[in-house]
Amino acid sequence: MYKVLLFGSGALGSVYAWRLQETGAAEITAVCRGNYETVVQNGFQITSSLFKNDVFRPSRVVRSVSEAAADGTEFDYILVCTKALPNRGDNSGLIAAAVTSQTTIVLIQNGIGIEDPFHARYPGVNVISAVAYIDVAQPEGGVIEHGGNCALVMGPVGEGQRAEKLAEVWENGGVSCSVLENVQAVRWLKLAWNASFNTVAVASGGNNTRIMVDDPECCRLIYNIMIEVYRLGEAATGAPLPVMRGIAGPKELLATAQAPGVVVMPSMLMDFLAKRPLEHEVILGNPIQIARELGVAVPHMETVYALLRMIEKQYLD
Ligand SMILES: NC(=O)C1=CN([C@@H]2O[C@H](COP(=O)(O)OP(=O)(O)OC[C@H]3O[C@@H](n4cnc5c(N)ncnc54)[C@H](OP(=O)(O)O)[C@@H]3O)[C@@H](O)[C@H]2O)C=CC1
Ligand SMILES: CC(C)(CO)C(=O)C(=O)O
Structure with missing residues (x-):
């Protein structure tokens, strides 16, 4: 069972995490901020044109990364699904409490150069860059409206095949995934x-x-x-x-x-x-x-x- 930390439990992050947990091969700890109360009470209320409508209840919902790591949990993967806003501060440090040498950081964000702060802060840690093809919005806290696309292109092909292993779980969850050297x-x-x-x-x-x-x-x-x-x-x-x-x-x-x-x-x-x-x-x-x-x-x-x-x-x- 993969232990997965979701940092950035918004529109896109909730859907990709839901598809992992649905397979039974991953358990999700979701770090929630503005939507914490509603997700604890009601889960993520997901309507999806591609998948069935569902309530996604992550295995654990926490307020911070430190809270997630406080019991000694070692995460196999950390999904970073916040908006990428380097001009408003380097948020690579916000996941530090959960990063170990065994962790793989998976950045699912738009844009160019998003990997740089993570490579700089965590030398030697495996960082996967993932390009998302999805259309999803969170019109109010915990309410997720997903359309008909759910694909990921990830890379580079990495040490220990960590990208390939995660892609296999996502594929089982209905996410169309490919792993490329030149992502x-x-x-x-x-x-x-x-x-x-x-x-x-x-x-x-x-x-x-x-x-x-x-x-x-x-x-x-x-x-x-x-x-x-x-x-x-x-x-x-x-x-x-x-x-x-x-x-x-x-x-x-x-x-x-x-x-x-x-x-x-x-x-x-x-x-x-x-x-x-x-x-x-x-x-x-x-x-x-x-x-x-x-x-x-x-x-x-x-x-x-x-x-x-x-x-x-x-x-x-
Ligand atoms: N939505 C889409 O269809 C697509 C989005 N993308 C890309 O995916 C990435 C994520 O987008 P999207 O899901 O739409 O964004 P959202 O704004 O819906 O979600 C981002 C989440 O990150 C949380 N967050 C931000 N900072 C922190 C923090 N310091 N601590 C805890 N939580 C935090 C926000 O919490 P809070 O609500 O409290 O601010 C929010 O829940 C972006 O790079 C976007 O460009 C790519 C393809 C499609
Ligand atoms: C879903 C899509 C392609 C729509 O513009 C996108 O990437 C975004 O909104 O950021």
Whole structure:
């Protein structure tokens, strides 16, 4: 039985943890913050188009990582599913009380460079980078609305096959999983969507993907950002970005959002509407830094980045 600590018991984390515990091969200790009381009382109330609706009750619900580790439990895996907000503080230290040399840290977050603080703080500890293909929201504490996707691409292929073993459990729980040596290429692919749709959704004043692709100028901006991310991703990884799920480049990626009936509310839009911090550093700031180092021009990304920082300042500072 794998002992798994969930840090970041929000929309995405609750679903991936639920799919592990459902198999009977993993027990979850969930660190809850704002939703602690409701999760202790009612569990996570999950509606899902892909899986059955369910109440997910983690084996243990705690308020902090120290509380989780206080009884000497040694966790095989720690899932980090918080928003990645390095500009608001290095939160790699928040899991320190539960990290041992046997632990594998699994980062399930959007963006580029999310692994750096964990590698720096925990040299020698196995860190898996996981790219999530899922659509899920937590409209109120403990209430989880999940759509029809639940996939993960993880890597690198690691020591002791720890990524492979976890992927096998997730597969048994209905999560479509692959383990790759070069997961960073997939991070850049995912970024092509997040750096365009998520950010312009906010910079344009709060719009879903349908409204954005139906406006020709906004659609052009999104397409231009996708092209920049592809160019930058190829420069950063030193190879053409792979074709995934039939998507060979920005045109096909944009077309997925233009298909009739498709309406997506990006997670950054939800954060903006709830006046929460935005993941602008891992989605734009870190890639722009890499672009400057490599001499790749990314003017559309730079423009939207500057706007997002100022928009966030207006309600956070
Ligand atoms: N939602 C989606 O469809 C997708 C999300 N992603 C990515 O996945 C990651 C997670 O996103 P998502 O699940 O939507 O985010 P949420 O905001 O729903 O969940 C994050 C959770 O982390 C908790 N948290 C943050 N800081 C702490 C802390 N110091 N101590 C304890 N708990 C903490 C929050 O608690 P509290 O409520 O108290 O703030 C919240 O429950 C992000 O990187 C996102 O970009 C990727 C693909 C799709
Ligand atoms: C689900 C998806 C792809 C939607 O934009 C996403 O990654 C996000 O919202 O952050």
